[in-house]
Each structure stands twice: as structure tokens, then as C-alpha cells.
Amino acid sequence: MRFMMLMLPAGHGQAPPDARPSKDAVESMMRFNRSLQEAGVLLALDGLHPPSAGVRVSLVNGKVKVADGPFAETKEVVGGYWMIDVSSREEAVTWASRCPLAAGDTVEVRQVFEAADFPPEVRKAAEGFGELGQSAG
Amino acid sequence: MTATDIHRAIDAVWRIESARLIAGLARMVRDVGLAEELAQDALVTALERWPESGIPDNPGAWLMTAAKHRAIDQLRRRKLIERKHESLSHEPEFGPTDERLELETMLDDDIGDDLLRLIFTACHPVLSAEARAALTLRLLGGLTTDEIARAFLVPEPTVAQRIVRAKRTLAEKQIPFEVPRGEERDERLASVLEVLYLIFNEGYAATSGDDWTRPELCNEAMRLGRVLAGLAxxxxxxxxxxxxxxxxxxxxxxxxxxxxxxxxxxxxxxxxxxxxxxxxxxxxxxxxxxxxxxxxxxxxxxxxxxxxxxxxxxEQTEWARIATLYAALARVMPSPVVELNRAVAVAMASGPEAGLALVDQLADEPLLRNYHLLPSVRGDLLSRLQRHDEARGEFERAATLARNVRERSLLEQRAAACAEASRSAQQPF
Incomplete structure (x- = not known):
């Protein structure tokens, strides 16, 4: 089963647009990444620019509002993710607990939906989506 | 955490750590079977202790330490017995004490080489294909005998015996715990890949039984494939x-x-x-x-x-390219099954007659005599040529040869559809 581990680094919401992880932080994260890869469970991973360099698009009073970062209310924001394929939820949690964390960092473990998780009418509505995602990739 | 939670968490740790543990131990004791027993003993100890003490921060290192203690006990005991037999007194050869066998040296980069050695040993050609698959799932996948038995739809004692025999064979033939070099490496790597693909295929196109696919086996084969790709x-x-x-x-x-x-x-x-x-x-x-x-x-x-x-x-499939690739495959891996697939691709690219001509060349191929896909492909091509009666005969023959229940019923349906098409072709209305 597939899980996404979402990295929610402490202070990422307030980090300046040009903030980059330190060499040490990258090194210890690479060790973790390698351990996932060596165990054969890693499918994909990415790190994200800070939210201050991002844009928020939301619906406010029926209108689409576009706002550039930084944002005022940003406690827990995603800094990166790992997509892993493991045999149980416990295995995903065990991996997450090995992630090198700084004080206040959080890794959120979320299972990826399978088609079987949906009733048939929802599955029907999702038809054709994979094809779109594929041609994009 | 409840007792069930703890057991699930221990299962997860085992799944992640067991291969590394066995690989590291096998390097110490030079016996894959013994290494696996030591690792299992460590797991039993963990199952006894962790529900009370909690799971340690570094469970892999904990298991390795526990297993090494057992290993050293065993080596001491063996030495003692030998000494009694020989009535000689000399310093034990195992030398380093458990303190000196630093955990770090066991768990550092070398573990990658150990894992590679373990894969090559578990897939040694001296073992039968079934034994290699079972041993690989057991030693590298961390699967229980029961899980392997369920995956391959064979009784648990059969798998247990396969594994015991395989370990004994490796010990008796004194198969070294090493990564082969030079020409031997290519040959042995082929054996490793064959085992992984066998495991995958058993899940992808279940050869027998009620289920057409068993995705867990596919996932396990892919996981091991990724491990191997990381190591090599x-x-x-x-x-x-x-x-x-x-x-x-x-x-x-x-x-x-x-x-x-x-x-x-x-x-x-x-x-x-x-x-x-x-x-x-x-x-x-x-x-x-x-x-x-x-x-x-x-x-x-x-x-x-x-x-x-x-x-x-x-409709957008590039069949001409597929036909070319099959021709290249037939050159590096000549096989009637590849030829049959090439025939299918040619039929798709250039029409059923061209495909049928190639299939008919395979009619007397002894390796395909009981292969259900030969009559199945022939039936398909004949039905596309509107030769429904001949097609029906081929599908019926294919159905009697298919071992998978689902596949058999699909072929029976196609035979029935041909019979129907033949009837309607004869009646103008």
C-alpha cells in the first residue's frame, strides 16, 4: 500500500523565499532517503520552495482570490514529501519515525487512496484521469 | 500501545530490518541458515521483551546485538565441543568479543555488500527455482513460511521443507557467502533476476488457482528489484x-x-x-x-x-515497433514463446494472415505442446479471419490446457462466441 509522508518543517511558514536547507541538514536527509531507497520502498520524493515564494489561490465570497506569499497564518506547511510503497501502516509509521527531524518538525503519514476505496459512481467520475496524469508526465 | 499494536510494530521492524540483520550475521558466521536462525531467535527475544520495555530507539541495532550474543554463545559452545573432542587447549579462534564487534562496523556501508552477498547466495543456481524463490522471500523479503505458502498456494509444510532443504544444500555444498566476480557474476546475476521475475509473474499471471493476480507477490518482487537496483x-x-x-x-x-x-x-x-x-x-x-x-x-x-x-x-499501439523489438529479443533470447509473441505483434501490424503464417511455423514446437497460449493465439487470429469453426476448436483446446480457473473460463467463453459467430454466419438472417 502506498503512503505519502509529508514533511512539515518547523518555521517553514515564516522562512524567507531564498531559504535553503543547510549542508548538514541535506546530508542527514540524504542518508534517510538512501535508507528508503535501499529498502526498496521509495517511489518518489521532492522538496518544495518555502511558502513565502508561493502563491495562494482561494475562493472568498464567491470570488477567486490570488495572493502572493508570505502568508500570515502559516503554522504547519508542507516542505516536501516522500511517496513510499510498504506492506502496512505500521511500516510507514516506522519509516516516518526514522526521518531526521529538528525540534518542532512533524512528519504526517497519509495513505494514498486506491480505486477500491471509492463506491462505483465515484470511480466512474474519476475515469480518464490517469490518462491525463500520464501524458503530463 | 496495546499488545496487538506492539506486535504489528514489531512486524514492521522485522520487515525493514530482517534482511540486513541476516546479511550481517551471515558474514560473521558464514552460514546463511545459521544466520537466519540467529535472527529469528533475536526476533523471539524482542517479542518477549518489547511489549514490556517498549520498542528501542534503534530496533535494528538492538536485534543485531541480541543475535550476535547468541552467535558468540554458539561459537563458544561449538569450540568447547571441538576442544573436548580434540583434547587440545588453545585460544578460541573467534577472537573478538561482543564488545569489540562494534555495531557501527556491522551497520555501516558494508551492509550493502552483505545484502548483495545474501541475494546471490539465496538465488544460487545449485538450488531449484522454487527453493530459490522461497528462500529469497524468506531471507530478503522477511516473509513468514505461512505467507510464502499462501502466496504460492502450496501447503505450509512444503514451503518449510523447501527452505530447510535449501539451507542444508547451501551448507553442504559449502556455497561461499560472496558476490561472484567476472564471468560467473553475469551468470549468477541472471539467476537472481530469474528468481525475482518468477516471484513477480507468480503474482501477475497466477499460473494456477482461482485468482488471476496476487498483487502482494508483485509488490514484493518490485521491492526486491528496487533493493537490487540500489545495490547494483x-x-x-x-x-x-x-x-x-x-x-x-x-x-x-x-x-x-x-x-x-x-x-x-x-x-x-x-x-x-x-x-x-x-x-x-x-x-x-x-x-x-x-x-x-x-x-x-x-x-x-x-x-x-x-x-x-x-x-x-x-488502436494507437505501435505494433510495428513491438514486432521489431520482439525480433531483437528473439536474437538475444531465442525462444518459441518469444516467436509466438512476435507473431502476435506482426499480426497486429500487418494483418492476421501474416501472424498466422508465423504461428503455424510453431505448430510442431515441442516446448509449446502444452502451452495454452499457442492455440489461444491461433484461435484469435482464425476468428479475425472469420474462420470461426477452426477458431472454436483452438479455443477449446486452449481451455483444456489453461491451469488458471479464470483464464480457462475466458477461453471457454471465446469458444462459445466462435460457435455463435459460426451459426450466424451460416444463417443469412
Whole structure:
């Protein structure tokens, strides 16, 4: 089963647009990444620019509002993710607990939906989506 | 945490740590069977202690320490017995005490080499294919005997015996715990890849039983393939096998109906193919190209699978390219099954007559005598040529040869459809 581990680094919401992880932080994260890869469970991973360099698009009073970062209310924001394929939820949690964390960092473990998780009418509505995602990739 | 939670958490730790543990121990004791027993003993100790003490911060190191204590006890005991036999008194040869066998040295980069040694040993050609598969799932996948038995639909004692015999054979033949070099390496690597693909295929196209696919086995084979690709990143055929498995597995959820009936490739809902696995497979193919390994048997099979993966609809499949790739595959891996697949591709690219001409050349091929896909393909081509009565005969023959229940019923349906088509062809209304 597939899980996404979402990295929610402490202070990422307030980090300046040009903030980059330190060499040490990258090194210890690479060790973790390698351990996932060596165990054969890693499918994909990415790190994200800070939210201050991002844009928020939301619906406010029926209108689409576009706002550039930084944002005022940003406690827990995603800094990166790992997509892993493991045999149980416990295995995903065990991996997450090995992630090198700084004080206040959080890794959120979320299972990826399978088609079987949906009733048939929802599955029907999702038809054709994979094809779109594929041609994009 | 409840007792069940703890046990589940210990299972997860075992799944992650067992292969590394066994590999590290096998290097110490030079006996894969003994290493596995020591690791199992450590697991038993953990199952006794952790529910009370909690799971340690570094469970892998804990298990390794526990197993090493057992190993040293055993070595001491063995030495004692030997000394009694020989009535000689000398310093024990095992030398380093457990304190000096630093954990760090066991768990550092060397573990990668140990894992590679373990894979090569478990897949040693001295063992039968079934034994290699069972031992690989047990030692590298961390699966229990019961899980392996269920996956292969054989009784548990059969698997248990296979594993015991395999371990004994490795010990008796004194198979060294090492990564082979030179020419032997290629041969042995082929054996490793064969085992992984066998495990994958057992899950992908279950040869017998009620279920058409058993995805857990596919997932396990892919996981081991990724482990191997990480350990041997310069081997294009390892990447080729991994790409092949990932692209094929991308179709897993589209290959069966909700009730488990098989859906053949042209009829699959391509939107249900897994784009992430396809992307991984295609990027592995790029790397294979850069490594200059595009003509390896697995790389070619992966390239063929990629042709299907890239086609947005069955009609858009590049059959001419597939036919060319099969011809290349037939050169590096001559086999009547490859020829049969080439015939199918040629039929799709140039019409059923051209395909049938190739299939008919295989009619007397002894290796295909009991292969249900030969009459199945012939039936398909004949039915496309409107030769329904002949087609029906071929599908009926294919159905009697198919061992998978679901597949058999699909072939029976096709035979019935041919009979129906033949009747309506004879009646003008």
C-alpha cells in the first residue's frame, strides 16, 4: 500500500523565499532517503520552495482570490514529501519515525487512496484521469 | 500501545530490518541458515521483551546485538565441543568479543555488500527455482513460511521443507557467502533476476488457482528489484527487470473486473493504469539507454511493455515497433514463446494472415505442446479471419490446457462466441 509522508518543517511558514536547507541538514536527509531507497520502498520524493515564494489561490465570497506569499497564518506547511510503497501502516509509521527531524518538525503519514476505496459512481467520475496524469508526465 | 499494536510494530521492524540483520550475521558466521536462525531467535527475544520495555530507539541495532550474543554463545559452545573432542587447549579462534564487534562496523556501508552477498547466495543456481524463490522471500523479503505458502498456494509444510532443504544444500555444498566476480557474476546475476521475475509473474499471471493476480507477490518482487537496483546501479539488466515489472504492474488494477475476471490488454480501461509506475519504468529505460544496455533481454521486454504504456488507446499501439523489438529479443533470447509473441505483434501490424503464417511455423514446437497460449493465439487470429469453426476448436483446446480457473473460463467463453459467430454466419438472417 502506498503512503505519502509529508514533511512539515518547523518555521517553514515564516522562512524567507531564498531559504535553503543547510549542508548538514541535506546530508542527514540524504542518508534517510538512501535508507528508503535501499529498502526498496521509495517511489518518489521532492522538496518544495518555502511558502513565502508561493502563491495562494482561494475562493472568498464567491470570488477567486490570488495572493502572493508570505502568508500570515502559516503554522504547519508542507516542505516536501516522500511517496513510499510498504506492506502496512505500521511500516510507514516506522519509516516516518526514522526521518531526521529538528525540534518542532512533524512528519504526517497519509495513505494514498486506491480505486477500491471509492463506491462505483465515484470511480466512474474519476475515469480518464490517469490518462491525463500520464501524458503530463 | 496495546499488545496487538506492539506486535504489528514489531512486524514492521522485522520487515525493514530482517534482511540486513541476516546479511550481517551471515558474514560473521558464514552460514546463511545459521544466520537466519540467529535472527529469528533475536526476533523471539524482542517479542518477549518489547511489549514490556517498549520498542528501542534503534530496533535494528538492538536485534543485531541480541543475535550476535547468541552467535558468540554458539561459537563458544561449538569450540568447547571441538576442544573436548580434540583434547587440545588453545585460544578460541573467534577472537573478538561482543564488545569489540562494534555495531557501527556491522551497520555501516558494508551492509550493502552483505545484502548483495545474501541475494546471490539465496538465488544460487545449485538450488531449484522454487527453493530459490522461497528462500529469497524468506531471507530478503522477511516473509513468514505461512505467507510464502499462501502466496504460492502450496501447503505450509512444503514451503518449510523447501527452505530447510535449501539451507542444508547451501551448507553442504559449502556455497561461499560472496558476490561472484567476472564471468560467473553475469551468470549468477541472471539467476537472481530469474528468481525475482518468477516471484513477480507468480503474482501477475497466477499460473494456477482461482485468482488471476496476487498483487502482494508483485509488490514484493518490485521491492526486491528496487533493493537490487540500489545495490547494483550500473547493471542495465537489473534496471531492465525493474522497469519491466513496474510497467507491467502499472496495469494490475486494470487487469481484473471487480469480481476478479481477467480483462485483456486491448479491453483495459487505460485510465486505471498507474502513471507513477509507468513514469518510473520509462525513466529506468532512459537510464538503461545511457548505460548502453538497451539490447539486454529484460531491457527489450521492458521496451515492449513501454510501447503499450505509451499508447493512449489500444488502436494507437505501435505494433510495428513491438514486432521489431520482439525480433531483437528473439536474437538475444531465442525462444518459441518469444516467436509466438512476435507473431502476435506482426499480426497486429500487418494483418492476421501474416501472424498466422508465423504461428503455424510453431505448430510442431515441442516446448509449446502444452502451452495454452499457442492455440489461444491461433484461435484469435482464425476468428479475425472469420474462420470461426477452426477458431472454436483452438479455443477449446486452449481451455483444456489453461491451469488458471479464470483464464480457462475466458477461453471457454471465446469458444462459445466462435460457435455463435459460426451459426450466424451460416444463417443469412
Amino acid at each position: 546501479p550500473q547493471e542495465p539488466e537489473v534496471l531492465g527487470l525493474l522497469a519491466l515489472m513496474e510497467i507491467q504492474a502499472s496495469r494490475l488494477r486494470a487487469r481484473t473486473t471487480a469480481s476478479g475476471e481477467p480483462i485483456l490488454l486491448p479491453d483495459q480501461d487505460r485510465s486505471r493504469w498507474d502513471p507513477l509506475l509507468i513514469r518510473r519504468g520509462l525513466s529506468a529505460l532512459d537510464r538503461i539507454e545511457k548505460l548502453g544496455g538497451a539490447n539486454g533481454p529484460y531491457a527489450l521486454q521492458a521496451a515492449i511493455a513501454a510501447c503499450h504504456a505509451r499508447a493512449r488507446s489500444a
